[in-house]
Structure formats: structure tokens, C-alpha cells
Amino acid sequence: MRAGGRRRWLARVGKGLLAAGLLGAGGYAATQPVERVIRISTRKFEFTPSEITLTKNEPVILEFTATDDLMGFKSAGLGVRMDIVPGKVTRLRLVPDRVGKFMFYCDVFCGDGHEEMDGTITVVETGA
């Protein structure tokens, strides 16, 4: 296999593994990510950042880390949810297919202040 062909093949395999949630942090770095990664950290009782802007139809990887306790990430509007486990990087591939504001929140009860642990994903039109 020629060098260019091999690189393209590796990128395709890497994307497939990533979409299937099979690739760890080291493997992901080795495949040269082609999708934007947005790192989100959680702690009682906040997501950082809590305001995220995405572009319609642009695939992104939301990369979560929990600094203290088990948390959840749920956006009913976008139809996604994940557990965010301390000491582990949790990735969620997202391709927003419509414009709008979508609330997300912690759906694992984490204490006094849990009810305020939320944020917003704003999806804008391509080229906006």
C-alpha cells in the first residue's frame, strides 16, 4: 500500500473505531483527528464550558472529564446522554442536524445544586 493510501486507510479506521467508542485517548491522538474536539469538564455543580456553539452538520467530539463525582450529560433536544465517570475520558460524537438552542443538564443526582447543573448548546447554520 502506498504511503498516502495507508494514511487515508488509517484515518478511516480510526474514525470508525472512534464512532464505535472503541478507541482510547492514545489511539485517538495517533490517528490525527479530523473532527473538532470540545473538551468539557464537570464538577459539582457545573459544566465548563456551559455554553457551546456548534455548526449544523459539522461532526464534533464532545470529550468529557469529571473532576469529582459521577455525573451525567443529557440533552433531550439533541437526543443524547452519557455517564461521565471520574478518572476516565468519555467521548460523544455529535452531528447536529438542526439549528437551535438545546439545553443540556446533569441527569445523575449529585447533591444540593444538581438542579442548577446545566448548559446550552447553540447550533448555528453552516457559514453563519
Place this chain on the structure above:
Amino acid sequence: MARTIDRRDFLKLAGFGGAVFASGLSGCASLGGMGSEQEDFFFVQLSDTHWGFSGPPNPDARGTLQKAVAAVNSLEQQPDFIVFTGDLTHTTDNPAERRKRLGEFRDIVGELRVKHVRFMPGEHDASLDKGQAYREFFGAPTYAFDHKGVHFIAIDNVSDPGASIGEEQLRWLADDLGKQARDARIVVFTHRPLFDLMPDWDWATRDGAKAIELLMPYRNVTVFYGHIHQEHHQMTGHIPHHAAKSLIFPLPAPGSQPKRAPLAWNPAEPYKGLGFRRVKAETGEARFPMTEFPVIKA
């Protein structure tokens, strides 16, 4: 599919006026298969007392529960039993403080004249320790009992911090329901709504649809729950779901504002939006007429 019915529609459909409501819209006809043990009776539902809360939404947080107990004790006709549908205490990270609040709550409600009192946890009581402290004070959070011809089932959707009922409890529910006739009068108590009332506000149960699916074959099921700190009535198919007011602070109507922040205390109308309800079980009727009571008489 769930559908919302407003208060006026509900009254119209149920054929009641004033502050009295009825549940079991599809089962308004008299029931068959009645046992001789059936009798009319009342029970009272209190919810979301959040003992231990402090903050501007309720300047009388240390006194509202006692006022509610006094109000229930002053009812002319005392209920057969009383049920608290969760969030007995306000959450705390401190296990010792959690137990202190549970103990104080138990002491205060020990002043109720009616001694048949049923409890359920809310996420504030149980989600941080998977219900351990709650169980020490009030026992198992999942149970069933029969009373004068009505089968009552308490479903725990809060001891899992992720708001799931869980497969084990669902199997228990299926087994319990399997012993009931399809036209049995069944009342379910739970804390969170079993249906997706407002998922963006965490007003849902992750696997609540599975519980509803198990309940659907039964023609006369009614669900009473708490969590959302307001009176609310909604149908999923033929099953009515009735949310109760809180006894600490009211929350906004689903989706009426961006966030589910407590409604502000109004000194001109203290305790507004707080209260409890009396539920009547009438012999041979699937419906459960409800009467709402304030904490303090106007």
C-alpha cells in the same frame, strides 16, 4: 403517548367542579369483581417537604411542615392513611446531617393523628447513598399493600441517582401486577413522573416507559407522584398521573420559563402554591376524586 390536560379540561372530563378532582377518566364506569371488603375511604397525599431546606423561596422552612401536619390533623374527616411521596428531606452531602434531617422529619410527622403513614423517598433523600439512610428510618422504598379493595404499589425511581427503576424492581412490579385482575383498582405511588413530562428539567424517569407498559393492560390504574412541586394532571393512554404540590416551595409550570428555579415567596400571599391533597376512593368506582388543601386557610 402522553397528553397534557389542563385543569379546566380535567374537571370537564371528570364531571367535577370546584376544587374536587377525579382520576381514572376511562374507568368512570362501575367496576366488576368487587370483593366484600370494599369500602369508601380517604387517603391524604403530602409531598416534597424538603425538611432541612433553607433559603428565600421559603422564609418559614422550619415551620411549614408543622403547619401542614396541623392542617391534616384539623381535617374534619380523618383519612385512613397518609402517604408522603418523596423528598421528605432536602439533600445534604453529609451522611450524619442526612440522618439528623430524616429523624427530625420522622418526629414532626409523628404528630399526625393518623398513625397509618406510608413513606417514599425522593432523590434528595436517597440518591446520594442509594437509599441507605432512608431505609434505616423508613424501610424498603418499594412495596405494595391492599386497602379496602384498592391495590397500592410504591415504585422507587430515586435510589438510583440516574433516576432508573431498574430491571429488578420492574420484575417485582410485573410479578405483583400478575396477581391482580385486569379490572382491579390499582394506585401507584412514585416520586418522579413515570412519563417524560419535561426531560430538560429532569422531570422524567429513565426507564419509566417500561413501568407504564407493565401497567397498561390494567384498566383502572392511577398514579400519584411528587417531584415537580405543583399540581399537574396528565394522561398516558388511559392512565392518569397526578402530581402533588410541595410543602416547601412551588416550581414553575413545565416549560413556562427557561429554568426550573423555585417561584419566589410572596409576603402578601405566604405559602401560596403549597399544599396537600385528600383523595377519595369510592366503592366500585375507578376514579379518585381529589380535594386540594392549602397549608394555611385563607
